[in-house]
Amino acid sequence: MERDQVVIVGGGLLGCAVALEIARRGCPVVVLERAIVGAEASSAAAGILAPRLEAHGREPLRSLGVESLAMYPEWVASLGADVGLLRTGLLRVVRAGDPVDAPDVEARWLDADAAREVEPGLAPDLLGAWSLPDESTLDPRRLVPAVHAAANAAGALFRVGEEVATVDASGVTLVSGERVDGRVIVCAGAWTSKVPGLGPLPVRPVRGQLVALSGEPIRHVIFGAGGYLVPRADGRVIAGATVEEVGFARGVTAGGVRAVLGSAVAMVPDLAFAAFEGAWSGFRPGTPDDLPVVGEVGGVWVASGHYRNGILLAPITAKWMAGAVIDGLRLPPVFAPGRFT
Ligand SMILES: Cc1cc2nc3c(=O)[nH]c(=O)nc-3n(C[C@H](O)[C@H](O)[C@H](O)COP(=O)(O)OP(=O)(O)OC[C@H]3O[C@@H](n4cnc5c(N)ncnc54)[C@H](O)[C@@H]3O)c2cc1C
Structure with missing residues (x-):
């Protein structure tokens, strides 16, 4: 041995x-x-x-x-490769009917005008957004x-x-x-x-479905009550995600894509004009x-x-x-x- x-x-x-x-x-x-x-x-x-x-x-x-x-x-530096690491910061947008409590002690409240100044595509019915400047993303x-x-x-x-x-x-x-x-x-x-x-x-497996969009870039990771948007270094936007207890059933469903896109367009309306690049799913290991x-x-x-x-x-x-x-x-x-x- x-x-x-x-x-x-x-x-x-x-x-x-x-x-x-x-x-x-x-x-x-x-x-x-x-x-x-x-x-x-x-x-x-x-x-x-x-x-x-x-x-x-x-x-x-x-x-x-x-x-x-x-x-x-x-x-990442030790890997010697570009993995698209971006310190974009994160906005937790609040619209009418959403919970308004701060997601974290470090979160700073931006009113609607201030939020749209840093992320111009946000929806007009926005009440404001919680900003977390250190949150990041990669590919x-x-x-x-x-x-x-x-x-x-x-x-x-x-x-x-x-x-x-x-x-x-x-x-x-x-x-x-x-x-x-x-x-x-x-x-x-x-x-x-x-x-x-x-x-x-x-x-246990917890299925999540995601959609990739292009042509309408965003600057921050954006979270709303029903989903999130993630900017990629190449300008694409990843929209997610379903949270489904369906065992190991693989695949993408019409209802899942509709839910993800509905939440995406509600947060950033111009994403309705984005090109649909694809959709996929995976299994989160839940406990x-x-x-x-x-x-x-x-x-x-x-x-x-x-x-x-x-x-x-x-x-x-x-x-x-x-x-x-x-x-x-x-x-x-x-x-x-x-x-x-
Ligand atoms: C839709 C979605 C969105 C997510 N978004 C984020 C995010 O934004 N940020 C974040 O931090 N995390 C995110 N996650 C969670 C993250 O992807 C997972 O927590 C992480 O990838 C788990 O990695 P893993 O290596 O444990 O599992 P996996 O990547 O699933 O790898 C497990 C591997 O084990 C192999 N394997 C299993 N059984 C055996 C066996 N008996 N013999 C040999 N090989 C075996 C499988 O083939 C597989 O390759 C997301 C997950 C999903 C599904």
């Missing part, structure tokens, strides 16, 4: 990021991906990095996200290949087309019957609860308390359940997992897999 090897189950952004960190620490690491690296939730994501908005004042999610966002510029479809390439360059071995059939404290067994020994980290996203040997973990699962259970490590914030939380998760597996760093029990039992 290769005692020092780390075996990662799943090659999404979390698997790639953890592999990168471990490889950079000089430890042998192999990533087992059953299909295509990064092709699931990590490529479907909108790419919003908004810990203050997403947490709505709840700890420990807010502090975790703020710390991870602060790591982003240096982490996950550029980030995932960049992290994958960096992990490869650092020495991580990626084996694609390898489905893990079962895991235990000393390694994994592939569907082919092959045994791969080492310390195991499960990064299987929405499929985590389906990995045999891990024990019951309540990670009962909306917090990630980062820790150890029965000798197997888990980094999963990042729900709506897996892109945001990738740098800090990778740092924590490498610290725990290599140095014995104690991780906060609030994220431990055992909290559900």
